[in-house]
Every structure is written in structure tokens, then in C-alpha cells.
Amino acid sequence: MKLLKLVPDHTNIGFVKLRHWAFALTALLTVLAVGTTAYRGLNLGVDFVGGLMIEARFPQAVETDRVRSTIAALDVGESSLQQFGDPNTVQIRLPLPEQGGAGAANAIVEKTRNAMTAQFPGVTFSRYDTVSGKVSGELIQNGVLAVLLAVIGIAVFSWFRYEWQFGVSTFVAIMHDLLMTLGFFAVTQLEFDLNIVAAVLTIVGYSINDKMVIDDRIRENMRKYRKMDMKALIDLSVNETLPRTVMTSVTIMLALGALLFFGGHVLRGFTAAMMLGIVVGTYSSVYVSSSLLITLGLSPQVSERKAAKTNIADRAERTGPRDDGARP
Amino acid sequence: MLNFSRWAVTAILLPLVIGILCAVPSFLPDTAVERLPSFMQTRVNLGLDLSGGSHLLLEASTQDVAKQRLVNMEEQVRTELRRGSPRIAIGDISSRDGKLSFMVRDPSQVDAAVERVRPLTQGAGLTGQRDFNVEVVNSSTIVITPTNAGIDNAVKSAMEVATEVIRKRIDEMGTREPTIQQQGGNRIVVQVPGLQNPKALKDLLGQTAKLEFKLVDTAANPSEVAQGRAPVGSEVLPYLDNPSGVPVIAVKRQVMVSGEDLTDATQGYDQNNQPIVNIRFNGSGGRKFGQVTSQNVNRPFAIILDGKVLSAPNINEPILGGSAQISGNFTVESANQLAIALRSGKLPVALTVVEERTVGPQLGADSIRAGLMASIIAVVAVAVFMFVSYGRFGMYANLAVAINVLVILGVMGMLGATLTLPGIAGFVLTIGTAVDANVLIYERIREERRRGRNVVQAIEFGYKEASRTIFEANVTHAIAGGIMLALGSGPVKGFAIVLLIGIATSVFTAVTFTRLLASRWLRAKRPTEIVI
Numbered sequence: 105m106k107l108l109k110l111v112p113d114h115t116n117i118g119f120v121k122l123r124h125w126a127f128a129l130t131a132l133l134t135v136l137a138v139g140t141t142a143y144r145g146l147n148l149g150v151d152f153v154g155g156l157m158i159e160a161r162f163p164q165a166v167e168t169d170r171v172r173s174t175i176a177a178l179d180v181g182e183s184s185l186q187q188f189g190d191p192n193t194v195q196i197r198l199p200l201p202e203q204g205g206a207g208a209a210n211a212i213v214e215k216t217r218n219a220m221t222a223q224f225p226g227v228t229f230s231r232y233d234t235v236s237g238k239v240s241g242e243l244i245q246n247g248v249l250a251v252l253l254a255v256i257g258i259a260v261f262s263w264f265r266y267e268w269q270f271g272v273s274t275f276v277a278i279m280h281d282l283l284m285t286l287g288f289f290a291v292t293q294l295e296f297d298l299n300i301v302a303a304v305l306t307i308v309g310y311s312i313n314d315k316m317v318i319d320d321r322i323r324e325n326m327r328k329y330r331k332m333d334m335k336a337l338i339d340l341s342v343n344e345t346l347p348r349t350v351m352t353s354v355t356i357m358l359a360l361g362a363l364l365f366f367g368g369h370v371l372r373g374f375t376a377a378m379m380l381g382i383v384v385g386t387y388s389s390v391y392v393s394s395s396l397l398i399t400l401g402l403s404p405q406v407s408e409r410k411a412a413k414t415n416i417a418d419r420a421e422r423t424g425p426r427d428d429g430a431r432p
Numbered sequence: 433m434l435n436f437s438r439w440a441v442t443a444i445l446l447p448l449v450i451g452i453l454c455a456v457p458s459f460l461p462d463t464a465v466e467r468l469p470s471f472m473q474t475r476v477n478l479g480l481d482l483s484g485g486s487h488l489l490l491e492a493s494t495q496d497v498a499k500q501r502l503v504n505m506e507e508q509v510r511t512e513l514r515r516g517s518p519r520i521a522i523g524d525i526s527s528r529d530g531k532l533s534f535m536v537r538d539p540s541q542v543d544a545a546v547e548r549v550r551p552l553t554q555g556a557g558l559t560g561q562r563d564f565n566v567e568v569v570n571s572s573t574i575v576i577t578p579t580n581a582g583i584d585n586a587v588k589s590a591m592e593v594a595t596e597v598i599r600k601r602i603d604e605m606g607t608r609e610p611t612i613q614q615q616g617g618n619r620i621v622v623q624v625p626g627l628q629n630p631k632a633l634k635d636l637l638g639q640t641a642k643l644e645f646k647l648v649d650t651a652a653n654p655s656e657v658a659q660g661r662a663p664v665g666s667e668v669l670p671y672l673d674n675p676s677g678v679p680v681i682a683v684k685r686q687v688m689v690s691g692e693d694l695t696d697a698t699q700g701y702d703q704n705n706q707p708i709v710n711i712r713f714n715g716s717g718g719r720k721f722g723q724v725t726s727q728n729v730n731r732p733f734a735i736i737l738d739g740k741v742l743s744a745p746n747i748n749e750p751i752l753g754g755s756a757q758i759s760g761n762f763t764v765e766s767a768n769q770l771a772i773a774l775r776s777g778k779l780p781v782a783l784t785v786v787e788e789r790t791v792g793p794q795l796g797a798d799s800i801r802a803g804l805m806a807s808i809i810a811v812v813a814v815a816v817f818m819f820v821s822y823g824r825f826g827m828y829a830n831l832a833v834a835i836n837v838l839v840i841l842g843v844m845g846m847l848g849a850t851l852t853l854p855g856i857a858g859f860v861l862t863i864g865t866a867v868d869a870n871v872l873i874y875e876r877i878r879e880e881r882r883r884g885r886n887v888v889q890a891i892e893f894g895y896k897e898a899s900r901t902i903f904e905a906n907v908t909h910a911i912a913g914g915i916m917l918a919l920g921s922g923p924v925k926g927f928a929i930v931l932l933i934g935i936a937t938s939v940f941t942a943v944t945f946t947r948l949l950a951s952r953w954l955r956a957k958r959p960t961e962i963v964i
Contacts (some may be wrong), residue, residue: 230795234788251921356864362809368802
């Protein structure tokens, strides 16, 4: 039986050689992403800006303009509509009344419901969300804090575990992944809500997984081939782990693809964010974080000293005689 | 290392079997689960986004609590000084800027007044902290200031009572398995699955249900009342259904009977078949009510709910026997709601809804179906891909993933964790990443084979070298998951739970379980060549 191999044996791509181009491209894309986010802003959901969200389902496809004019006639503030993949579902967002608290919000929901039912017979309302400004502020704060702490926690972990260069390069690469994702949401104007924060954190988790695998191999090779030039060593490590990187990315993409096409509209933004994150995360693992190690001046000697400090049994296992030569 | 002792095999398989068994009830219908032994009845809870229902976050105003305490204190001070003996005459008593201040008319009584007031301000706790500070300013004015500790205690106990009252009210509504939890200092989360009408729930929880009976001040000048001015000892309250057409009415300040004296409230009908609420008083409440109504026959009294007059009927005859009716402009539904609210007692503090998420049961069912569909397709796609790539070992990985999915469900059931929509996404992602560990191992085995190791050695080294990497990668992944769990709310948390459980179980199944399978096969067949 012939098995599928996505990456042929003995693949040897000179990733490190390309690093200056890659850095330039990465920097350019990152600046573009940040610029777009700053300029266009994110389409923040009610989770983060507060307000009222009603999801209406119509028995047949509906024109958003008609929905818009129906709601405009109610004088309940400026509405924003969003149609999901299927043309039968429309998400209506309204600002929360400044006074009157829960009662007033209720009244708006009722008013909108009644007007919509009158105008579009057969419409059903499948979801309401009401988030007050105060709560949404806290949600933003916690969301941002969670992401930042996760990134810092991971960077610190890989710094203590390996050399500081690994911590820095991982941190830079993950920040790159985050900014690119934000840029994606700024460009597409997909709704950015709490679910997306979960997706972003997953991207961080996946991306770190990817980088750890490569970093671990680099470290292993640094002990194995002490005389090897750093550039060649990193190229070797990235190439050695390339089959795994590609395989895993493909399996996750298969799973996410299923989620994108069959997972229902509620998860669509979430899935799109993760798919992009996988691509970006894989790119940054291969081209950014490992190449950055050279720029940061990582050398096998550093690893040598560190290895000496760790316990002897550990060192013996890793650096002891092993036949790595190609035996016939 | 490819040799497993009998004990090791048991130690590996036993938790997996238990995990899978725990997952079984989640797939069974309710009736089948009921017949299982109780330890087998743990199932995965479905989040509100999947089962449909409402999530409400209610917030109490701490200022309200503080204000209410000051009003109570004012009342206590008044009674203690004016009605106690010897009587101490005091001037205008006012609570402004969160303080209570009053003047003692006879300066020689100031010290005595402080002595009498002080016991009222003692905290109930054992800490010896005062709830209020009492000080004398300008030699004759006494100022009572609430301490922060006192306010905190008051808020804390108010929230405890409020949580209890809410629980009673929701139970009365007959909803199944509500979750009512206090969150932070002054918030309560209410989650009610499968709710059809969130508005009724919000109305019910938004009602303080403070019921009072007061006499109507018939002597008040109607035109002054219309302008919001009432005679001394009376107050103007809103009365929307006032037959006179003016939406206000003047009532005496003194409370005849209040909701605290209620023992029961039920919805009923009056002689005109209009919905009303029948109430029963306890002994002392009944006596008070009887006494006041005897003395005030042919005068109207006001039924006041949360500061608004519901109705102001005439007292046709003394109402003895401890039961009465509350009439108002009720529908059957609103009368029923009021009855529930009165039965469960009044909220010690008004609550406002600061966050609401309601998902219709239809959308929830659609989401489950879509999520299941996506999961199945994901599993099949990944399984086929793994088989095409790694042959026999791919099947081992697939078996590991399948078991992993079941064990995650089982663990979630045991922990009583809730599966949410993002949780399903976490699940699908876990399916994708669970094979990552196997991919790492198998790629390593391929590498070792290319280096010329024999089959057994290659597999042994593959597992050994890859295990370290898998460990590193998953620890960092778990760091991210842990932070999500600690800081996240709602969807972030739901996702983190599945992710963390998935990390733990996938490392176990992907590394240990497949190694067991591989070693069994190696020992049975002793292959000299493997397809990987």
C-alpha cells in the first residue's frame, strides 16, 4: 500500500535564506493590518459596545432594506443590520436606551417584535441579547486581559524552559498572529464578539503548539550537532518538522472546514477567524519565529551552558552517544 | 518501553473504559437514563445557546441598599428618642449626602441621646466593627454616618436574601433546573433553560414586590395633590388607574400593614370575574388589619406595590379574619405574577437586568444539529486523511481520537461541565489537534526509519522523542486554556473547559493508548517492515 505523503522525504527548503524578505513582508502586512484596524475599526458586537441584538428569521428570503425601513419607522435609534449566509436570517442591532433600564429595553424589543410581525408575517425571533454599557466594558477588559496574559504567560514559559531568544521570538510571532487576525476582522467587518475572543485565544494556543514543536526540534538539534552553523541548523529543524506542520494544519483545516460549511451561521465568524489564524500561525512558525532566533543571536554554545545546568541524567540522555548516521 | 505489564495495561484501559461509560448516558433518552444507577446518570449539560433559554445578569444598586438603611435608621432613631422614655425632643431629622443628622432641642440631653442611639448602630457581626459612626457636631447636632464595613455587610446580606427570593420566584414559575448564582459583590446570574417567555421572567425578577397598605388622605387638597404636594404626615404616590383622572393620590405615611405580614398569596377572581390576588395575613398582621379597618369604615385605603398605588377601595366593613383581596387592573397573568412575587417575599433591593441573552429553542436545536453534523463530518474527514497518510497507524490514531471524544464527553459529564456552542467548536478543534500528537509520533517514526533503525527501535524512539515535544507543546497550550478559564466569561469559558479537558485526554489517548496498540501488534506479528 502506498501512503500519502504531503511533504516528500528529504525536503530541504532554505527558509532562513528568505528571512529578510519574510521579515519585510511580515512587517508590511502587520503595519497594514494595524493601520486598517485603526482606520476602519472593528465591527464590535453588543458584547463589547453594549446594546440590543435581535435575530429574526423569515419564512423566505427578505430584503434588508425593507427590514431597515420598518425599524427606522419605530424611532428606536439607529439600527444596524447584518445578514448571515442564508438570506432568511437577519441580525438587528439597536442601541440600548440611555434611561429606563430593563423596562425600556424590554419595550424596545416588544415594539420591534410587533412591528416586524405586522410587516413580515411568519417571522420568528430566535435570539435576543441585551448588554448594558457597564457590563460590555468589563467584558472588553477581561477579553483583552485574557489574551495579553495568555501571550505573556506562554512567552515567559518558553523563556524559562529554553533560552530567552525563544521567549522573544515566540512573543513576536504570536503578536503578529493576533494583529493579523484583528486586521482580518477590520477588513471583512465580520462581527467581533466574545466568541471571537475565544477563537483568538485558540489561535494563540495552536500557534504556540506549532512553535513549540519547531523550537523543541531546534533545541534538540543544537545538542546533537554542536558544530553546525545556526542557519543550517534552523533550516534542518524546520524541514524536519515540516511534514508534521503540514499534516496537522491539513487535519485542522479539514475539521474547521466541516465547521464552516455545516456548523451553522452562529459559528461562522468564529470558524473563519480560526482558519485564518491557522494559516497565519503556520506561516509565522515557519518564517518568522525560527528565523528570528538567528537575528536574536542564538548560538549552540548558549544551549550548551544551559544544558550543563540542568540535571545530569537529562543531559546524558540527550547528548550521550547515539548513532545518527544513516545505517544501510 | 514497548513492553506493558498486565498492570500497566489495566491502568491504561480502565480510565478509558470508565470515561467512555460516563459518556454513554449523554446519548441515551431521558427514560433510559432514569433506569441507570445514580452514579451513571451524569450527563453533559447543554448550554443555553444549545438548549434554548435565558441568561440574565441582574445587578443591585449598592446605593439603594445604603439609602434604605439610612431610612430605616431614621425610623429607629425617631422611635427610640421620641417615643422612648424619657422622651428626648429632636429637631428636623434629615438624611442628606448619605448621612443622618438631627438636632437635640435641649443641649443637656445630647449625651443621653448619643447613649440611646449608639446601641442601634452596633454591627450584628462578631468583628466588633460598627455599622455606623455617631458623632456630635456643634454641641447639639448628632450626625450618624454609615461605615464602609457596615454598607458592605448590608449589601452582602441583601444579596443573599435576594438570591433566595429569586430562587423561590423562579421555582414558583415551574421552570426546570434553573441556575441562580451570586456573582461578584452585587450581581446575580440567572440561567433558565428552555424558557419560552423571557419577558415574564424579567418582569417577575424586576419586581421588588414591596406591598403596603396605607390609608388614603381624604383631607388633602386635590389641586395641591395634583401638583405633587401633600399635607404633613402624608405623601403623594402615583396612581395610574385613579378613577378621578389624576394619576396621583395622597396617602398617609404610616403603614397599616405591609407585605412582611403575609403568609400566602394566590390568584383568584372577584365577583365580577376580574382577576385579583387573594392574600392571607399572619396573626399580628390580621389583627392590625382588622383594627385599622374597624376604625376607618367608609374610608378608602390604598394598596401600594413598589411605591405605586394599585387600587384604593373603600372599607365597607371591618376586614377581620386575616384575609383580603388585592384588586387592580390585572390580567390573569399579571395577577398570577404578583401572587408569586408576594409569596416569595420582597426583594431587599431593586435589581436591574444588565445583560440578557435569550436563545429560542428552535435556534438551539438547529445549532446542535449543525454542530453534530460538523463534528461527524470532521471526524470522518480527519479519519480518512489519517488512514491514507499512515495506514495501520492512522487507524490507531483514529481509534484514539474516537475514544478521546467519548472520554471528553464522559469527563464533562462527571464534572457537570456545560457544553456550549463554542464548546462544540472546541470539540471539533480537539478532533483536529488530537491527531497532532500522533502525527508528531508517526513523522518521528518515519524519520527514524529513514535513518535506518529497525522497526521496533524506530517505533520506540518515535514515541520517546515525540513524547517530550508533545508534553512541551501541550503544557503551553494548557497555559492559554487555563488563563481563558480564569478570566473568560460566557463563551470563552465554555470553550476553555472543553479545550483543557481535551488537552489532558488527548495526550493520554494519543501517546499512551496508541503505544499500547502498537506494542501489541509488534509482539503479535513481529514485523520486519512497516508501512507508515
